[in-house]
Structure formats: structure tokens, C-alpha cells
Amino acid sequence: MVSRQIQLLIQRSSSAAHLLQLHSLVLKTGLDHNPNFVSHYIYAACSISIDFSKLVFDHIPIKPPLFAWNSIIRAFTNSSNPLESLNFFFQLHRIGLKPDNFTYPFVLKACGRCSIVGVGGPVHSLILKVGFDSDRYIRNTLLRMYAACGAIGLARRVFDEMTVRDVVSWSSMIAGYVACNCPLDAFKVFQDMKLANENPNSVTLVSLLSACTRLLNFRAGESVHCYIVVNCIGIDVALGTALLEMYSKCGHVEKAFQVFNSMSENNLQSWTIMISGLADHGHGKDAISLFTRMEQTGLVPDSISFSAILSACSYLGLVHKG
Known part of the structure; x- marks a missing residue:
């Protein structure tokens, strides 16, 4: 009962100062020795103050459960210091705790954000060793990691080895080619995507429009716009921005202005x-x-x-x- 009440108070917290006050209560009640509570405590605290979460994580008197490790790794992966996520992953390995299928995507994303293919490659080997390479989410994250590191050939190899591809797989490969300044290859993948009867989503279309912008190919960009209209795809901020950038860079500023004025949000x-x-x-x-x-x-x-x-x-x- 006390555990549940404190969990609710933590979830309602909005600052590290408030968490610090609650932490004294956690210590008094001995909840810092409860693995289940510690897992939820770290998870909730990460969304409020990552520095406080790290402090708690480093000083809890028990071996942190894997859920707590995943929470702190994910938090740092999405922070301004993704390298710290990799440090936690190395610690996790040193103590002999086995990562699960949730851990690896966070670590791969951190490798991509830091552009450290020298770490991403060995992590890929670990994934193969433990048999998580069949996990579609992990494979999609692997693809994005290699592309983010500029290793587009390795990204393509991961893509080609996929037995089943979803819209995320196709979109990630297209986005990877665009990011690595290979817009023509991005269009080739899109053609293969259509042959595979996989419908693009707004993320796919944003990448395609970026490819059109890089090539200054107005006709291709206009055909993507037509596809959006014909298929009644909602134009959100990201898609609208990609459209108006394509039209502007291709010299059709009037069309760009029409798109801009039609956007519900800018x-x-x-x-x-x-x-x-x-x-x-x-x-x-x-x-x-x-x-x-x-x-x-x-x-x-x-x-x-x-x-x-x-x-x-x-x-x-x-x-x-x-």
C-alpha cells in the first residue's frame, strides 16, 4: 500500500527537488531494497530528471533489475548525452546481466546518434550470437544505426537479409540513402517497395521529397505530391515542410506558398x-x-x-x- 502511494507521488512529480524529498521517504520505508519498486522508480524518475535518475541508480543498495537498466539506457539514448547510454551498456555486460530485446534497440540508436559504427558493429555481433537477429524491430534499428553512421553498404546488407520487411524497413532504407546523399538509390528502393505492394506512409514520403529536393527534380516531387492528394494522406507539419522545401528549392515558390497557406499547423x-x-x-x-x-x-x-x-x-x- 505504501509502495503504491509513493509510486503515485513520484509519477506526479515535476522536478528533481520534489523527487529528492520523496527519496528520503523511499529510504525510510526500505523500498530501495525492493527490485520491483526500484524498476518503476527509475523508470518514472527518468522522465523527470535524468541526472537524479543516474544518482539513484548508482547508489541503490541492490543489484538493479534489467528493467531499470533499460530505463536508464533508453533515457540517455534520447538525451543530449547518448554516449552515456553506451557506458551503462558496458557496465551491464561487465556484471554479467544479459540484455534483452528491449536493450539492444536503445544501444543501437545511441551508436547511430554518436556515429560510432565501431561499437555498433560489435553490438550487431552480440545480437547475432544471442539470436535476436530475427526480431524485426531490432533489424530495423540496426539498419538505421548503420545508415546514421554513414555505413550505407552495411545498412543495405541488413535490409537485403531481412526475410520480412514492413513499412518501417522500407522507409528506413530510403531515409538512409537520402541521408548518405544517394537520392537515386532511394528512388530505386521506393520502386521496389511499390513492387512489393507495401504502401508508403508519411515518413516514407518525407524522405522521398528530400530526395527530390537534393536532385532538384521538380517533376518527381510533384508526382509525390499528387500521390499524397490522390491517396488522401494527411499533410502534417513534417510532410508539409518537406513539400514546401522541395517546391522552394526547385524554384516553384508560388506552389510552396500554396502548400504553406494550406497547412493547418506551422x-x-x-x-x-x-x-x-x-x-x-x-x-x-x-x-x-x-x-x-x-x-x-x-x-x-x-x-x-x-x-x-x-x-x-x-x-x-x-x-x-x-
């Missing part, structure tokens, strides 16, 4: 791309007007936004305005 990136597109194609006044509209929405411009508007001012000779 973020700083979409505003900035549209402002840059207008400025780069001789619509300086429209770019300044749009920048003013953006400020009125409450969005705070970043260095890229300011660079775009300065370009517009320079084009118009409005040095004082800039």
Missing part, C-alpha cells in the same frame, strides 16, 4: 523555409511580411530565420530595416 522550420524561399527568389517584401506574421504568432526567430530575413533586406537594399 512550426519555426516551415516558417523559416518559406521566408528563405521567398527571399531567394526575389520576393523580398513578401519575405519581410511573412517574417512579421511569424513574430505575431509568438514564435521566436532563430539564427537561420534572421539570416533569411537579412537576405531579403539585402536584396531590397533595406539596410536600415535589417
Whole structure:
């Protein structure tokens, strides 16, 4: 009963200071010796303060359960310090605790974020050794890891060895080719995807539009847009931003502006791309007007936004305005 009450209090916490107050209660009740409680404690604390979670993890008087290890590894993988995730994984190995099919995707993602194929490769070998290579989620994460590290050949090998591919597998391979500046290969994979009767999702289409942008291939980009319309695929911020960037970079700023105005939601990136597109194609006044509209929405411009508007001012000779 006490354990449940403290768990609820931890879940409702919003700061490390509050967690610290609750921690004294955890120590008094001896719950730090309860493996099940410790697992949920670390899991909940990771979403509030990763530094506090690490402190608790390092000082609990029992051997942390695998669930707690996975929680702390996942938290650091998604943090600004993914390298720490790998350090925890090495510790896990040193104490002889076996990772499970949840551990490996977090570790592979950290390798990708750090671009450390020298660690990702040996982790891949471990996955083969323990027999998790048939796990589709792990294989998709392996593919993304190699692509993120620039090892597109290894990513393709993982892809080719898949006996079953889902939309995530296809999309990851396409995105990997685009990220590694191989847009033509991305289109080839998309053609194979269609032959396999696998329907693309919005993530796939964002990558395809990025490939069109890299190639400055307006016709291909327009055909992707037609596919989106014909198949009634909802245009979210990511897909809308990819569309307007493709049209802008391909010199069709009017079409980009139509997409921009049709979007139900815009973020700083979409505003900035549209402002840059207008400025780069001789619509300086429209770019300044749009920048003013953006400020009125409450969005705070970043260095890229300011660079775009300065370009517009320079084009118009409005040095004082800039």
C-alpha cells in the first residue's frame, strides 16, 4: 500500500527537488531494497530528471533489475548525452546481466546518434550470437544505426537479409540513402517497395521529397505530391515542410506558398523555409511580411530565420530595416 502511494507521488512529480524529498521517504520505508519498486522508480524518475535518475541508480543498495537498466539506457539514448547510454551498456555486460530485446534497440540508436559504427558493429555481433537477429524491430534499428553512421553498404546488407520487411524497413532504407546523399538509390528502393505492394506512409514520403529536393527534380516531387492528394494522406507539419522545401528549392515558390497557406499547423522550420524561399527568389517584401506574421504568432526567430530575413533586406537594399 505504501509502495503504491509513493509510486503515485513520484509519477506526479515535476522536478528533481520534489523527487529528492520523496527519496528520503523511499529510504525510510526500505523500498530501495525492493527490485520491483526500484524498476518503476527509475523508470518514472527518468522522465523527470535524468541526472537524479543516474544518482539513484548508482547508489541503490541492490543489484538493479534489467528493467531499470533499460530505463536508464533508453533515457540517455534520447538525451543530449547518448554516449552515456553506451557506458551503462558496458557496465551491464561487465556484471554479467544479459540484455534483452528491449536493450539492444536503445544501444543501437545511441551508436547511430554518436556515429560510432565501431561499437555498433560489435553490438550487431552480440545480437547475432544471442539470436535476436530475427526480431524485426531490432533489424530495423540496426539498419538505421548503420545508415546514421554513414555505413550505407552495411545498412543495405541488413535490409537485403531481412526475410520480412514492413513499412518501417522500407522507409528506413530510403531515409538512409537520402541521408548518405544517394537520392537515386532511394528512388530505386521506393520502386521496389511499390513492387512489393507495401504502401508508403508519411515518413516514407518525407524522405522521398528530400530526395527530390537534393536532385532538384521538380517533376518527381510533384508526382509525390499528387500521390499524397490522390491517396488522401494527411499533410502534417513534417510532410508539409518537406513539400514546401522541395517546391522552394526547385524554384516553384508560388506552389510552396500554396502548400504553406494550406497547412493547418506551422512550426519555426516551415516558417523559416518559406521566408528563405521567398527571399531567394526575389520576393523580398513578401519575405519581410511573412517574417512579421511569424513574430505575431509568438514564435521566436532563430539564427537561420534572421539570416533569411537579412537576405531579403539585402536584396531590397533595406539596410536600415535589417
